[in-house]
Amino acid sequence: MSLPEDMVCEVLARVKDEGDLFTCARTCRRWSCLAADVRRRRWPDHRSSFLSGFFIAKSSARSLFPTPASVFGRDRRLLRSFFPDAASGLLKRATPLAARHGLLLVRLPSSGALLHLAVCNLLAGSCDVLPPLESDWKYRDSGYAILTSADCSSNGEQKSSSSYSSGYSALFKVLVICSNSDHQPCTLHTFSYSEASWNMPTEIVFNPTKVGICGPFMHRNAVVCHGTAHWLFGWDFLPPYASRLHTIDVDAETCQVSLTKIVSPIIHNVHIYDEPQLSVAANGALSLIYMERPGNNVQGFRLKICTRKDDEKSEDDGPVGWLYSRVVELKPPNQIRAEGLHLTFLGEKGGTVVVRDNYMNFYTADLETGVMEKLIYHGRVSRWMFIPFEIYWPTF
Known part of the structure; x- marks a missing residue:
């Protein structure tokens, strides 16, 4: 009944x-x-998405670590437990690389000059293995993005399941940007479910003397905003602390690559701020989040948020301005002594921030209230290893 x-x-x-x-x-x-x-x-x-857990991209942690009120329960779950026996065996030694809207991109065990990737749908329990990608670079130095059909559509609409083709169980596109020996991006590889093959690689050519960039990718997993995948790139904590940050931007529909200099109102000092992170604000705008450490007349940890001026277009690799938005004071649980506490900003998704302390404990923090909640011990994890896993409501 x-x-x-x-x-x-x-x-x-x-x-x-x-x-x-x-x-x-x-x-x-x-x-x-x-x-x-x-x-x-x-x-x-x-927001249309919320954080339900995270993966740690290292060989000893192929598990989903749930956040409070996760749809996957309270206990950590092995990645292979989400899939039938055939796929679970395949994913036993997989390494998570990127996630978006309930899909997870993983690297499968391989040897030689071939990179084997798969796209996993944890809610549906399906796993699509991609054709091998020939490569002469290390996957650890690369940037990754997994995009849905809504990201790749000019009107932002999700296609129906009747549009599935080539035997794949979801509609997606995969982007891989590999770096050269100087840690600078050099080649873009793209895979689309509709073509069922990797496109011819696109050579990425930037003039480093013109834009003045240096340093590696600051995060492996792209932030997707308004149909464009963004990676944060460069250093901005070298004396005299003038920003050298840029975003590498790839249009999800056309795969056109561009480089944009960031002009932030926050002067970044390594002794005051942790490295900034890209994010998408509740209103859909691309944002930068800085975590300010105690000191300089600051008693606790604070998040400073800047939002990109989307109405200001960059021309010829010129800078795009960012507006100082707001400050969020982080509020540790009452049983946690703030004295001597050191926090490292790992990532943000769907309005939830994840940080790690100097004792390797993890915390979530609400981006609106700043209220923190302690998670379990997870060991030494860098932001490079941290892959947030979101649940996306429009999928339903």
Whole structure:
């Protein structure tokens, strides 16, 4: 006996946590539509995605580490536990590289000059193995992005499942930017589900003397905003602390590559700020998040957020201005002594920040309130290894 829709809505309206509401949405298509309507009414200005866990890209941690109220439960789950026996064996030694909208890009064990990648859908339990990619570079020095059809469409609409082709279980595109021996990007490789093959590699040529950049990728996993994949690149904590930060930008639909200099209102000093991170604000704007350490008349840890001026277009690799947006004070749990505490900013997704302390404990922090919640011990992890896994509501 099925319940009337008004009764189901009444039940869903009493679900307090967004993660629990998403779990209810997975019951059936009818509940999915009703839960989505409840969410829009309760959180009209909320982001379309929320952080449900994260992966750590290293050989000893092929697991999803859930965040509080994760749709995957409270306990850590091995990656292969999400898939049937055939795929689980394949993923036993996989290394996570990038994630977006419930999809996870992983590297499969390989040897020689071939890079083997697969795209995993954790909610559907499907795993699509991509054709091998010939490479003479190290995958650890590369930047990765996995894009959905909505990212690649000029109108931003998700295609229906009837558009699936070539035997793949989802609609996606994969971008790989490899670096040369000087850690600078040199080649773009693209794979599309519709073509079922890697395109001819695109050589990336930037004039380093003109733009004055140096240093490696600052994060492996691209931040996608308005149909463009962005990687943060360069240093901005070298004396005299003038910013040398740039974004490498790849249009998801055309795969055109560009380089944009960042002109931030925050003068970055390595003794005051942790390295900044790219993010997407609740209003969809590309943002930079800086974490300010105690000192310089600052008692605790604060997040300073700058937002890109999207109405200001860059021409000929020129700079794009960023506006100082707001400050969020991080509030550690009461049982945590702030004295002597050192935090490292690992990443942000869907309004949730993840940081690590000097004792290798992890914390989540709400980007609106700054309230922190302690997670379990995870060991030494850098931002390069940190891959946030989001749940995307429009998928339902």
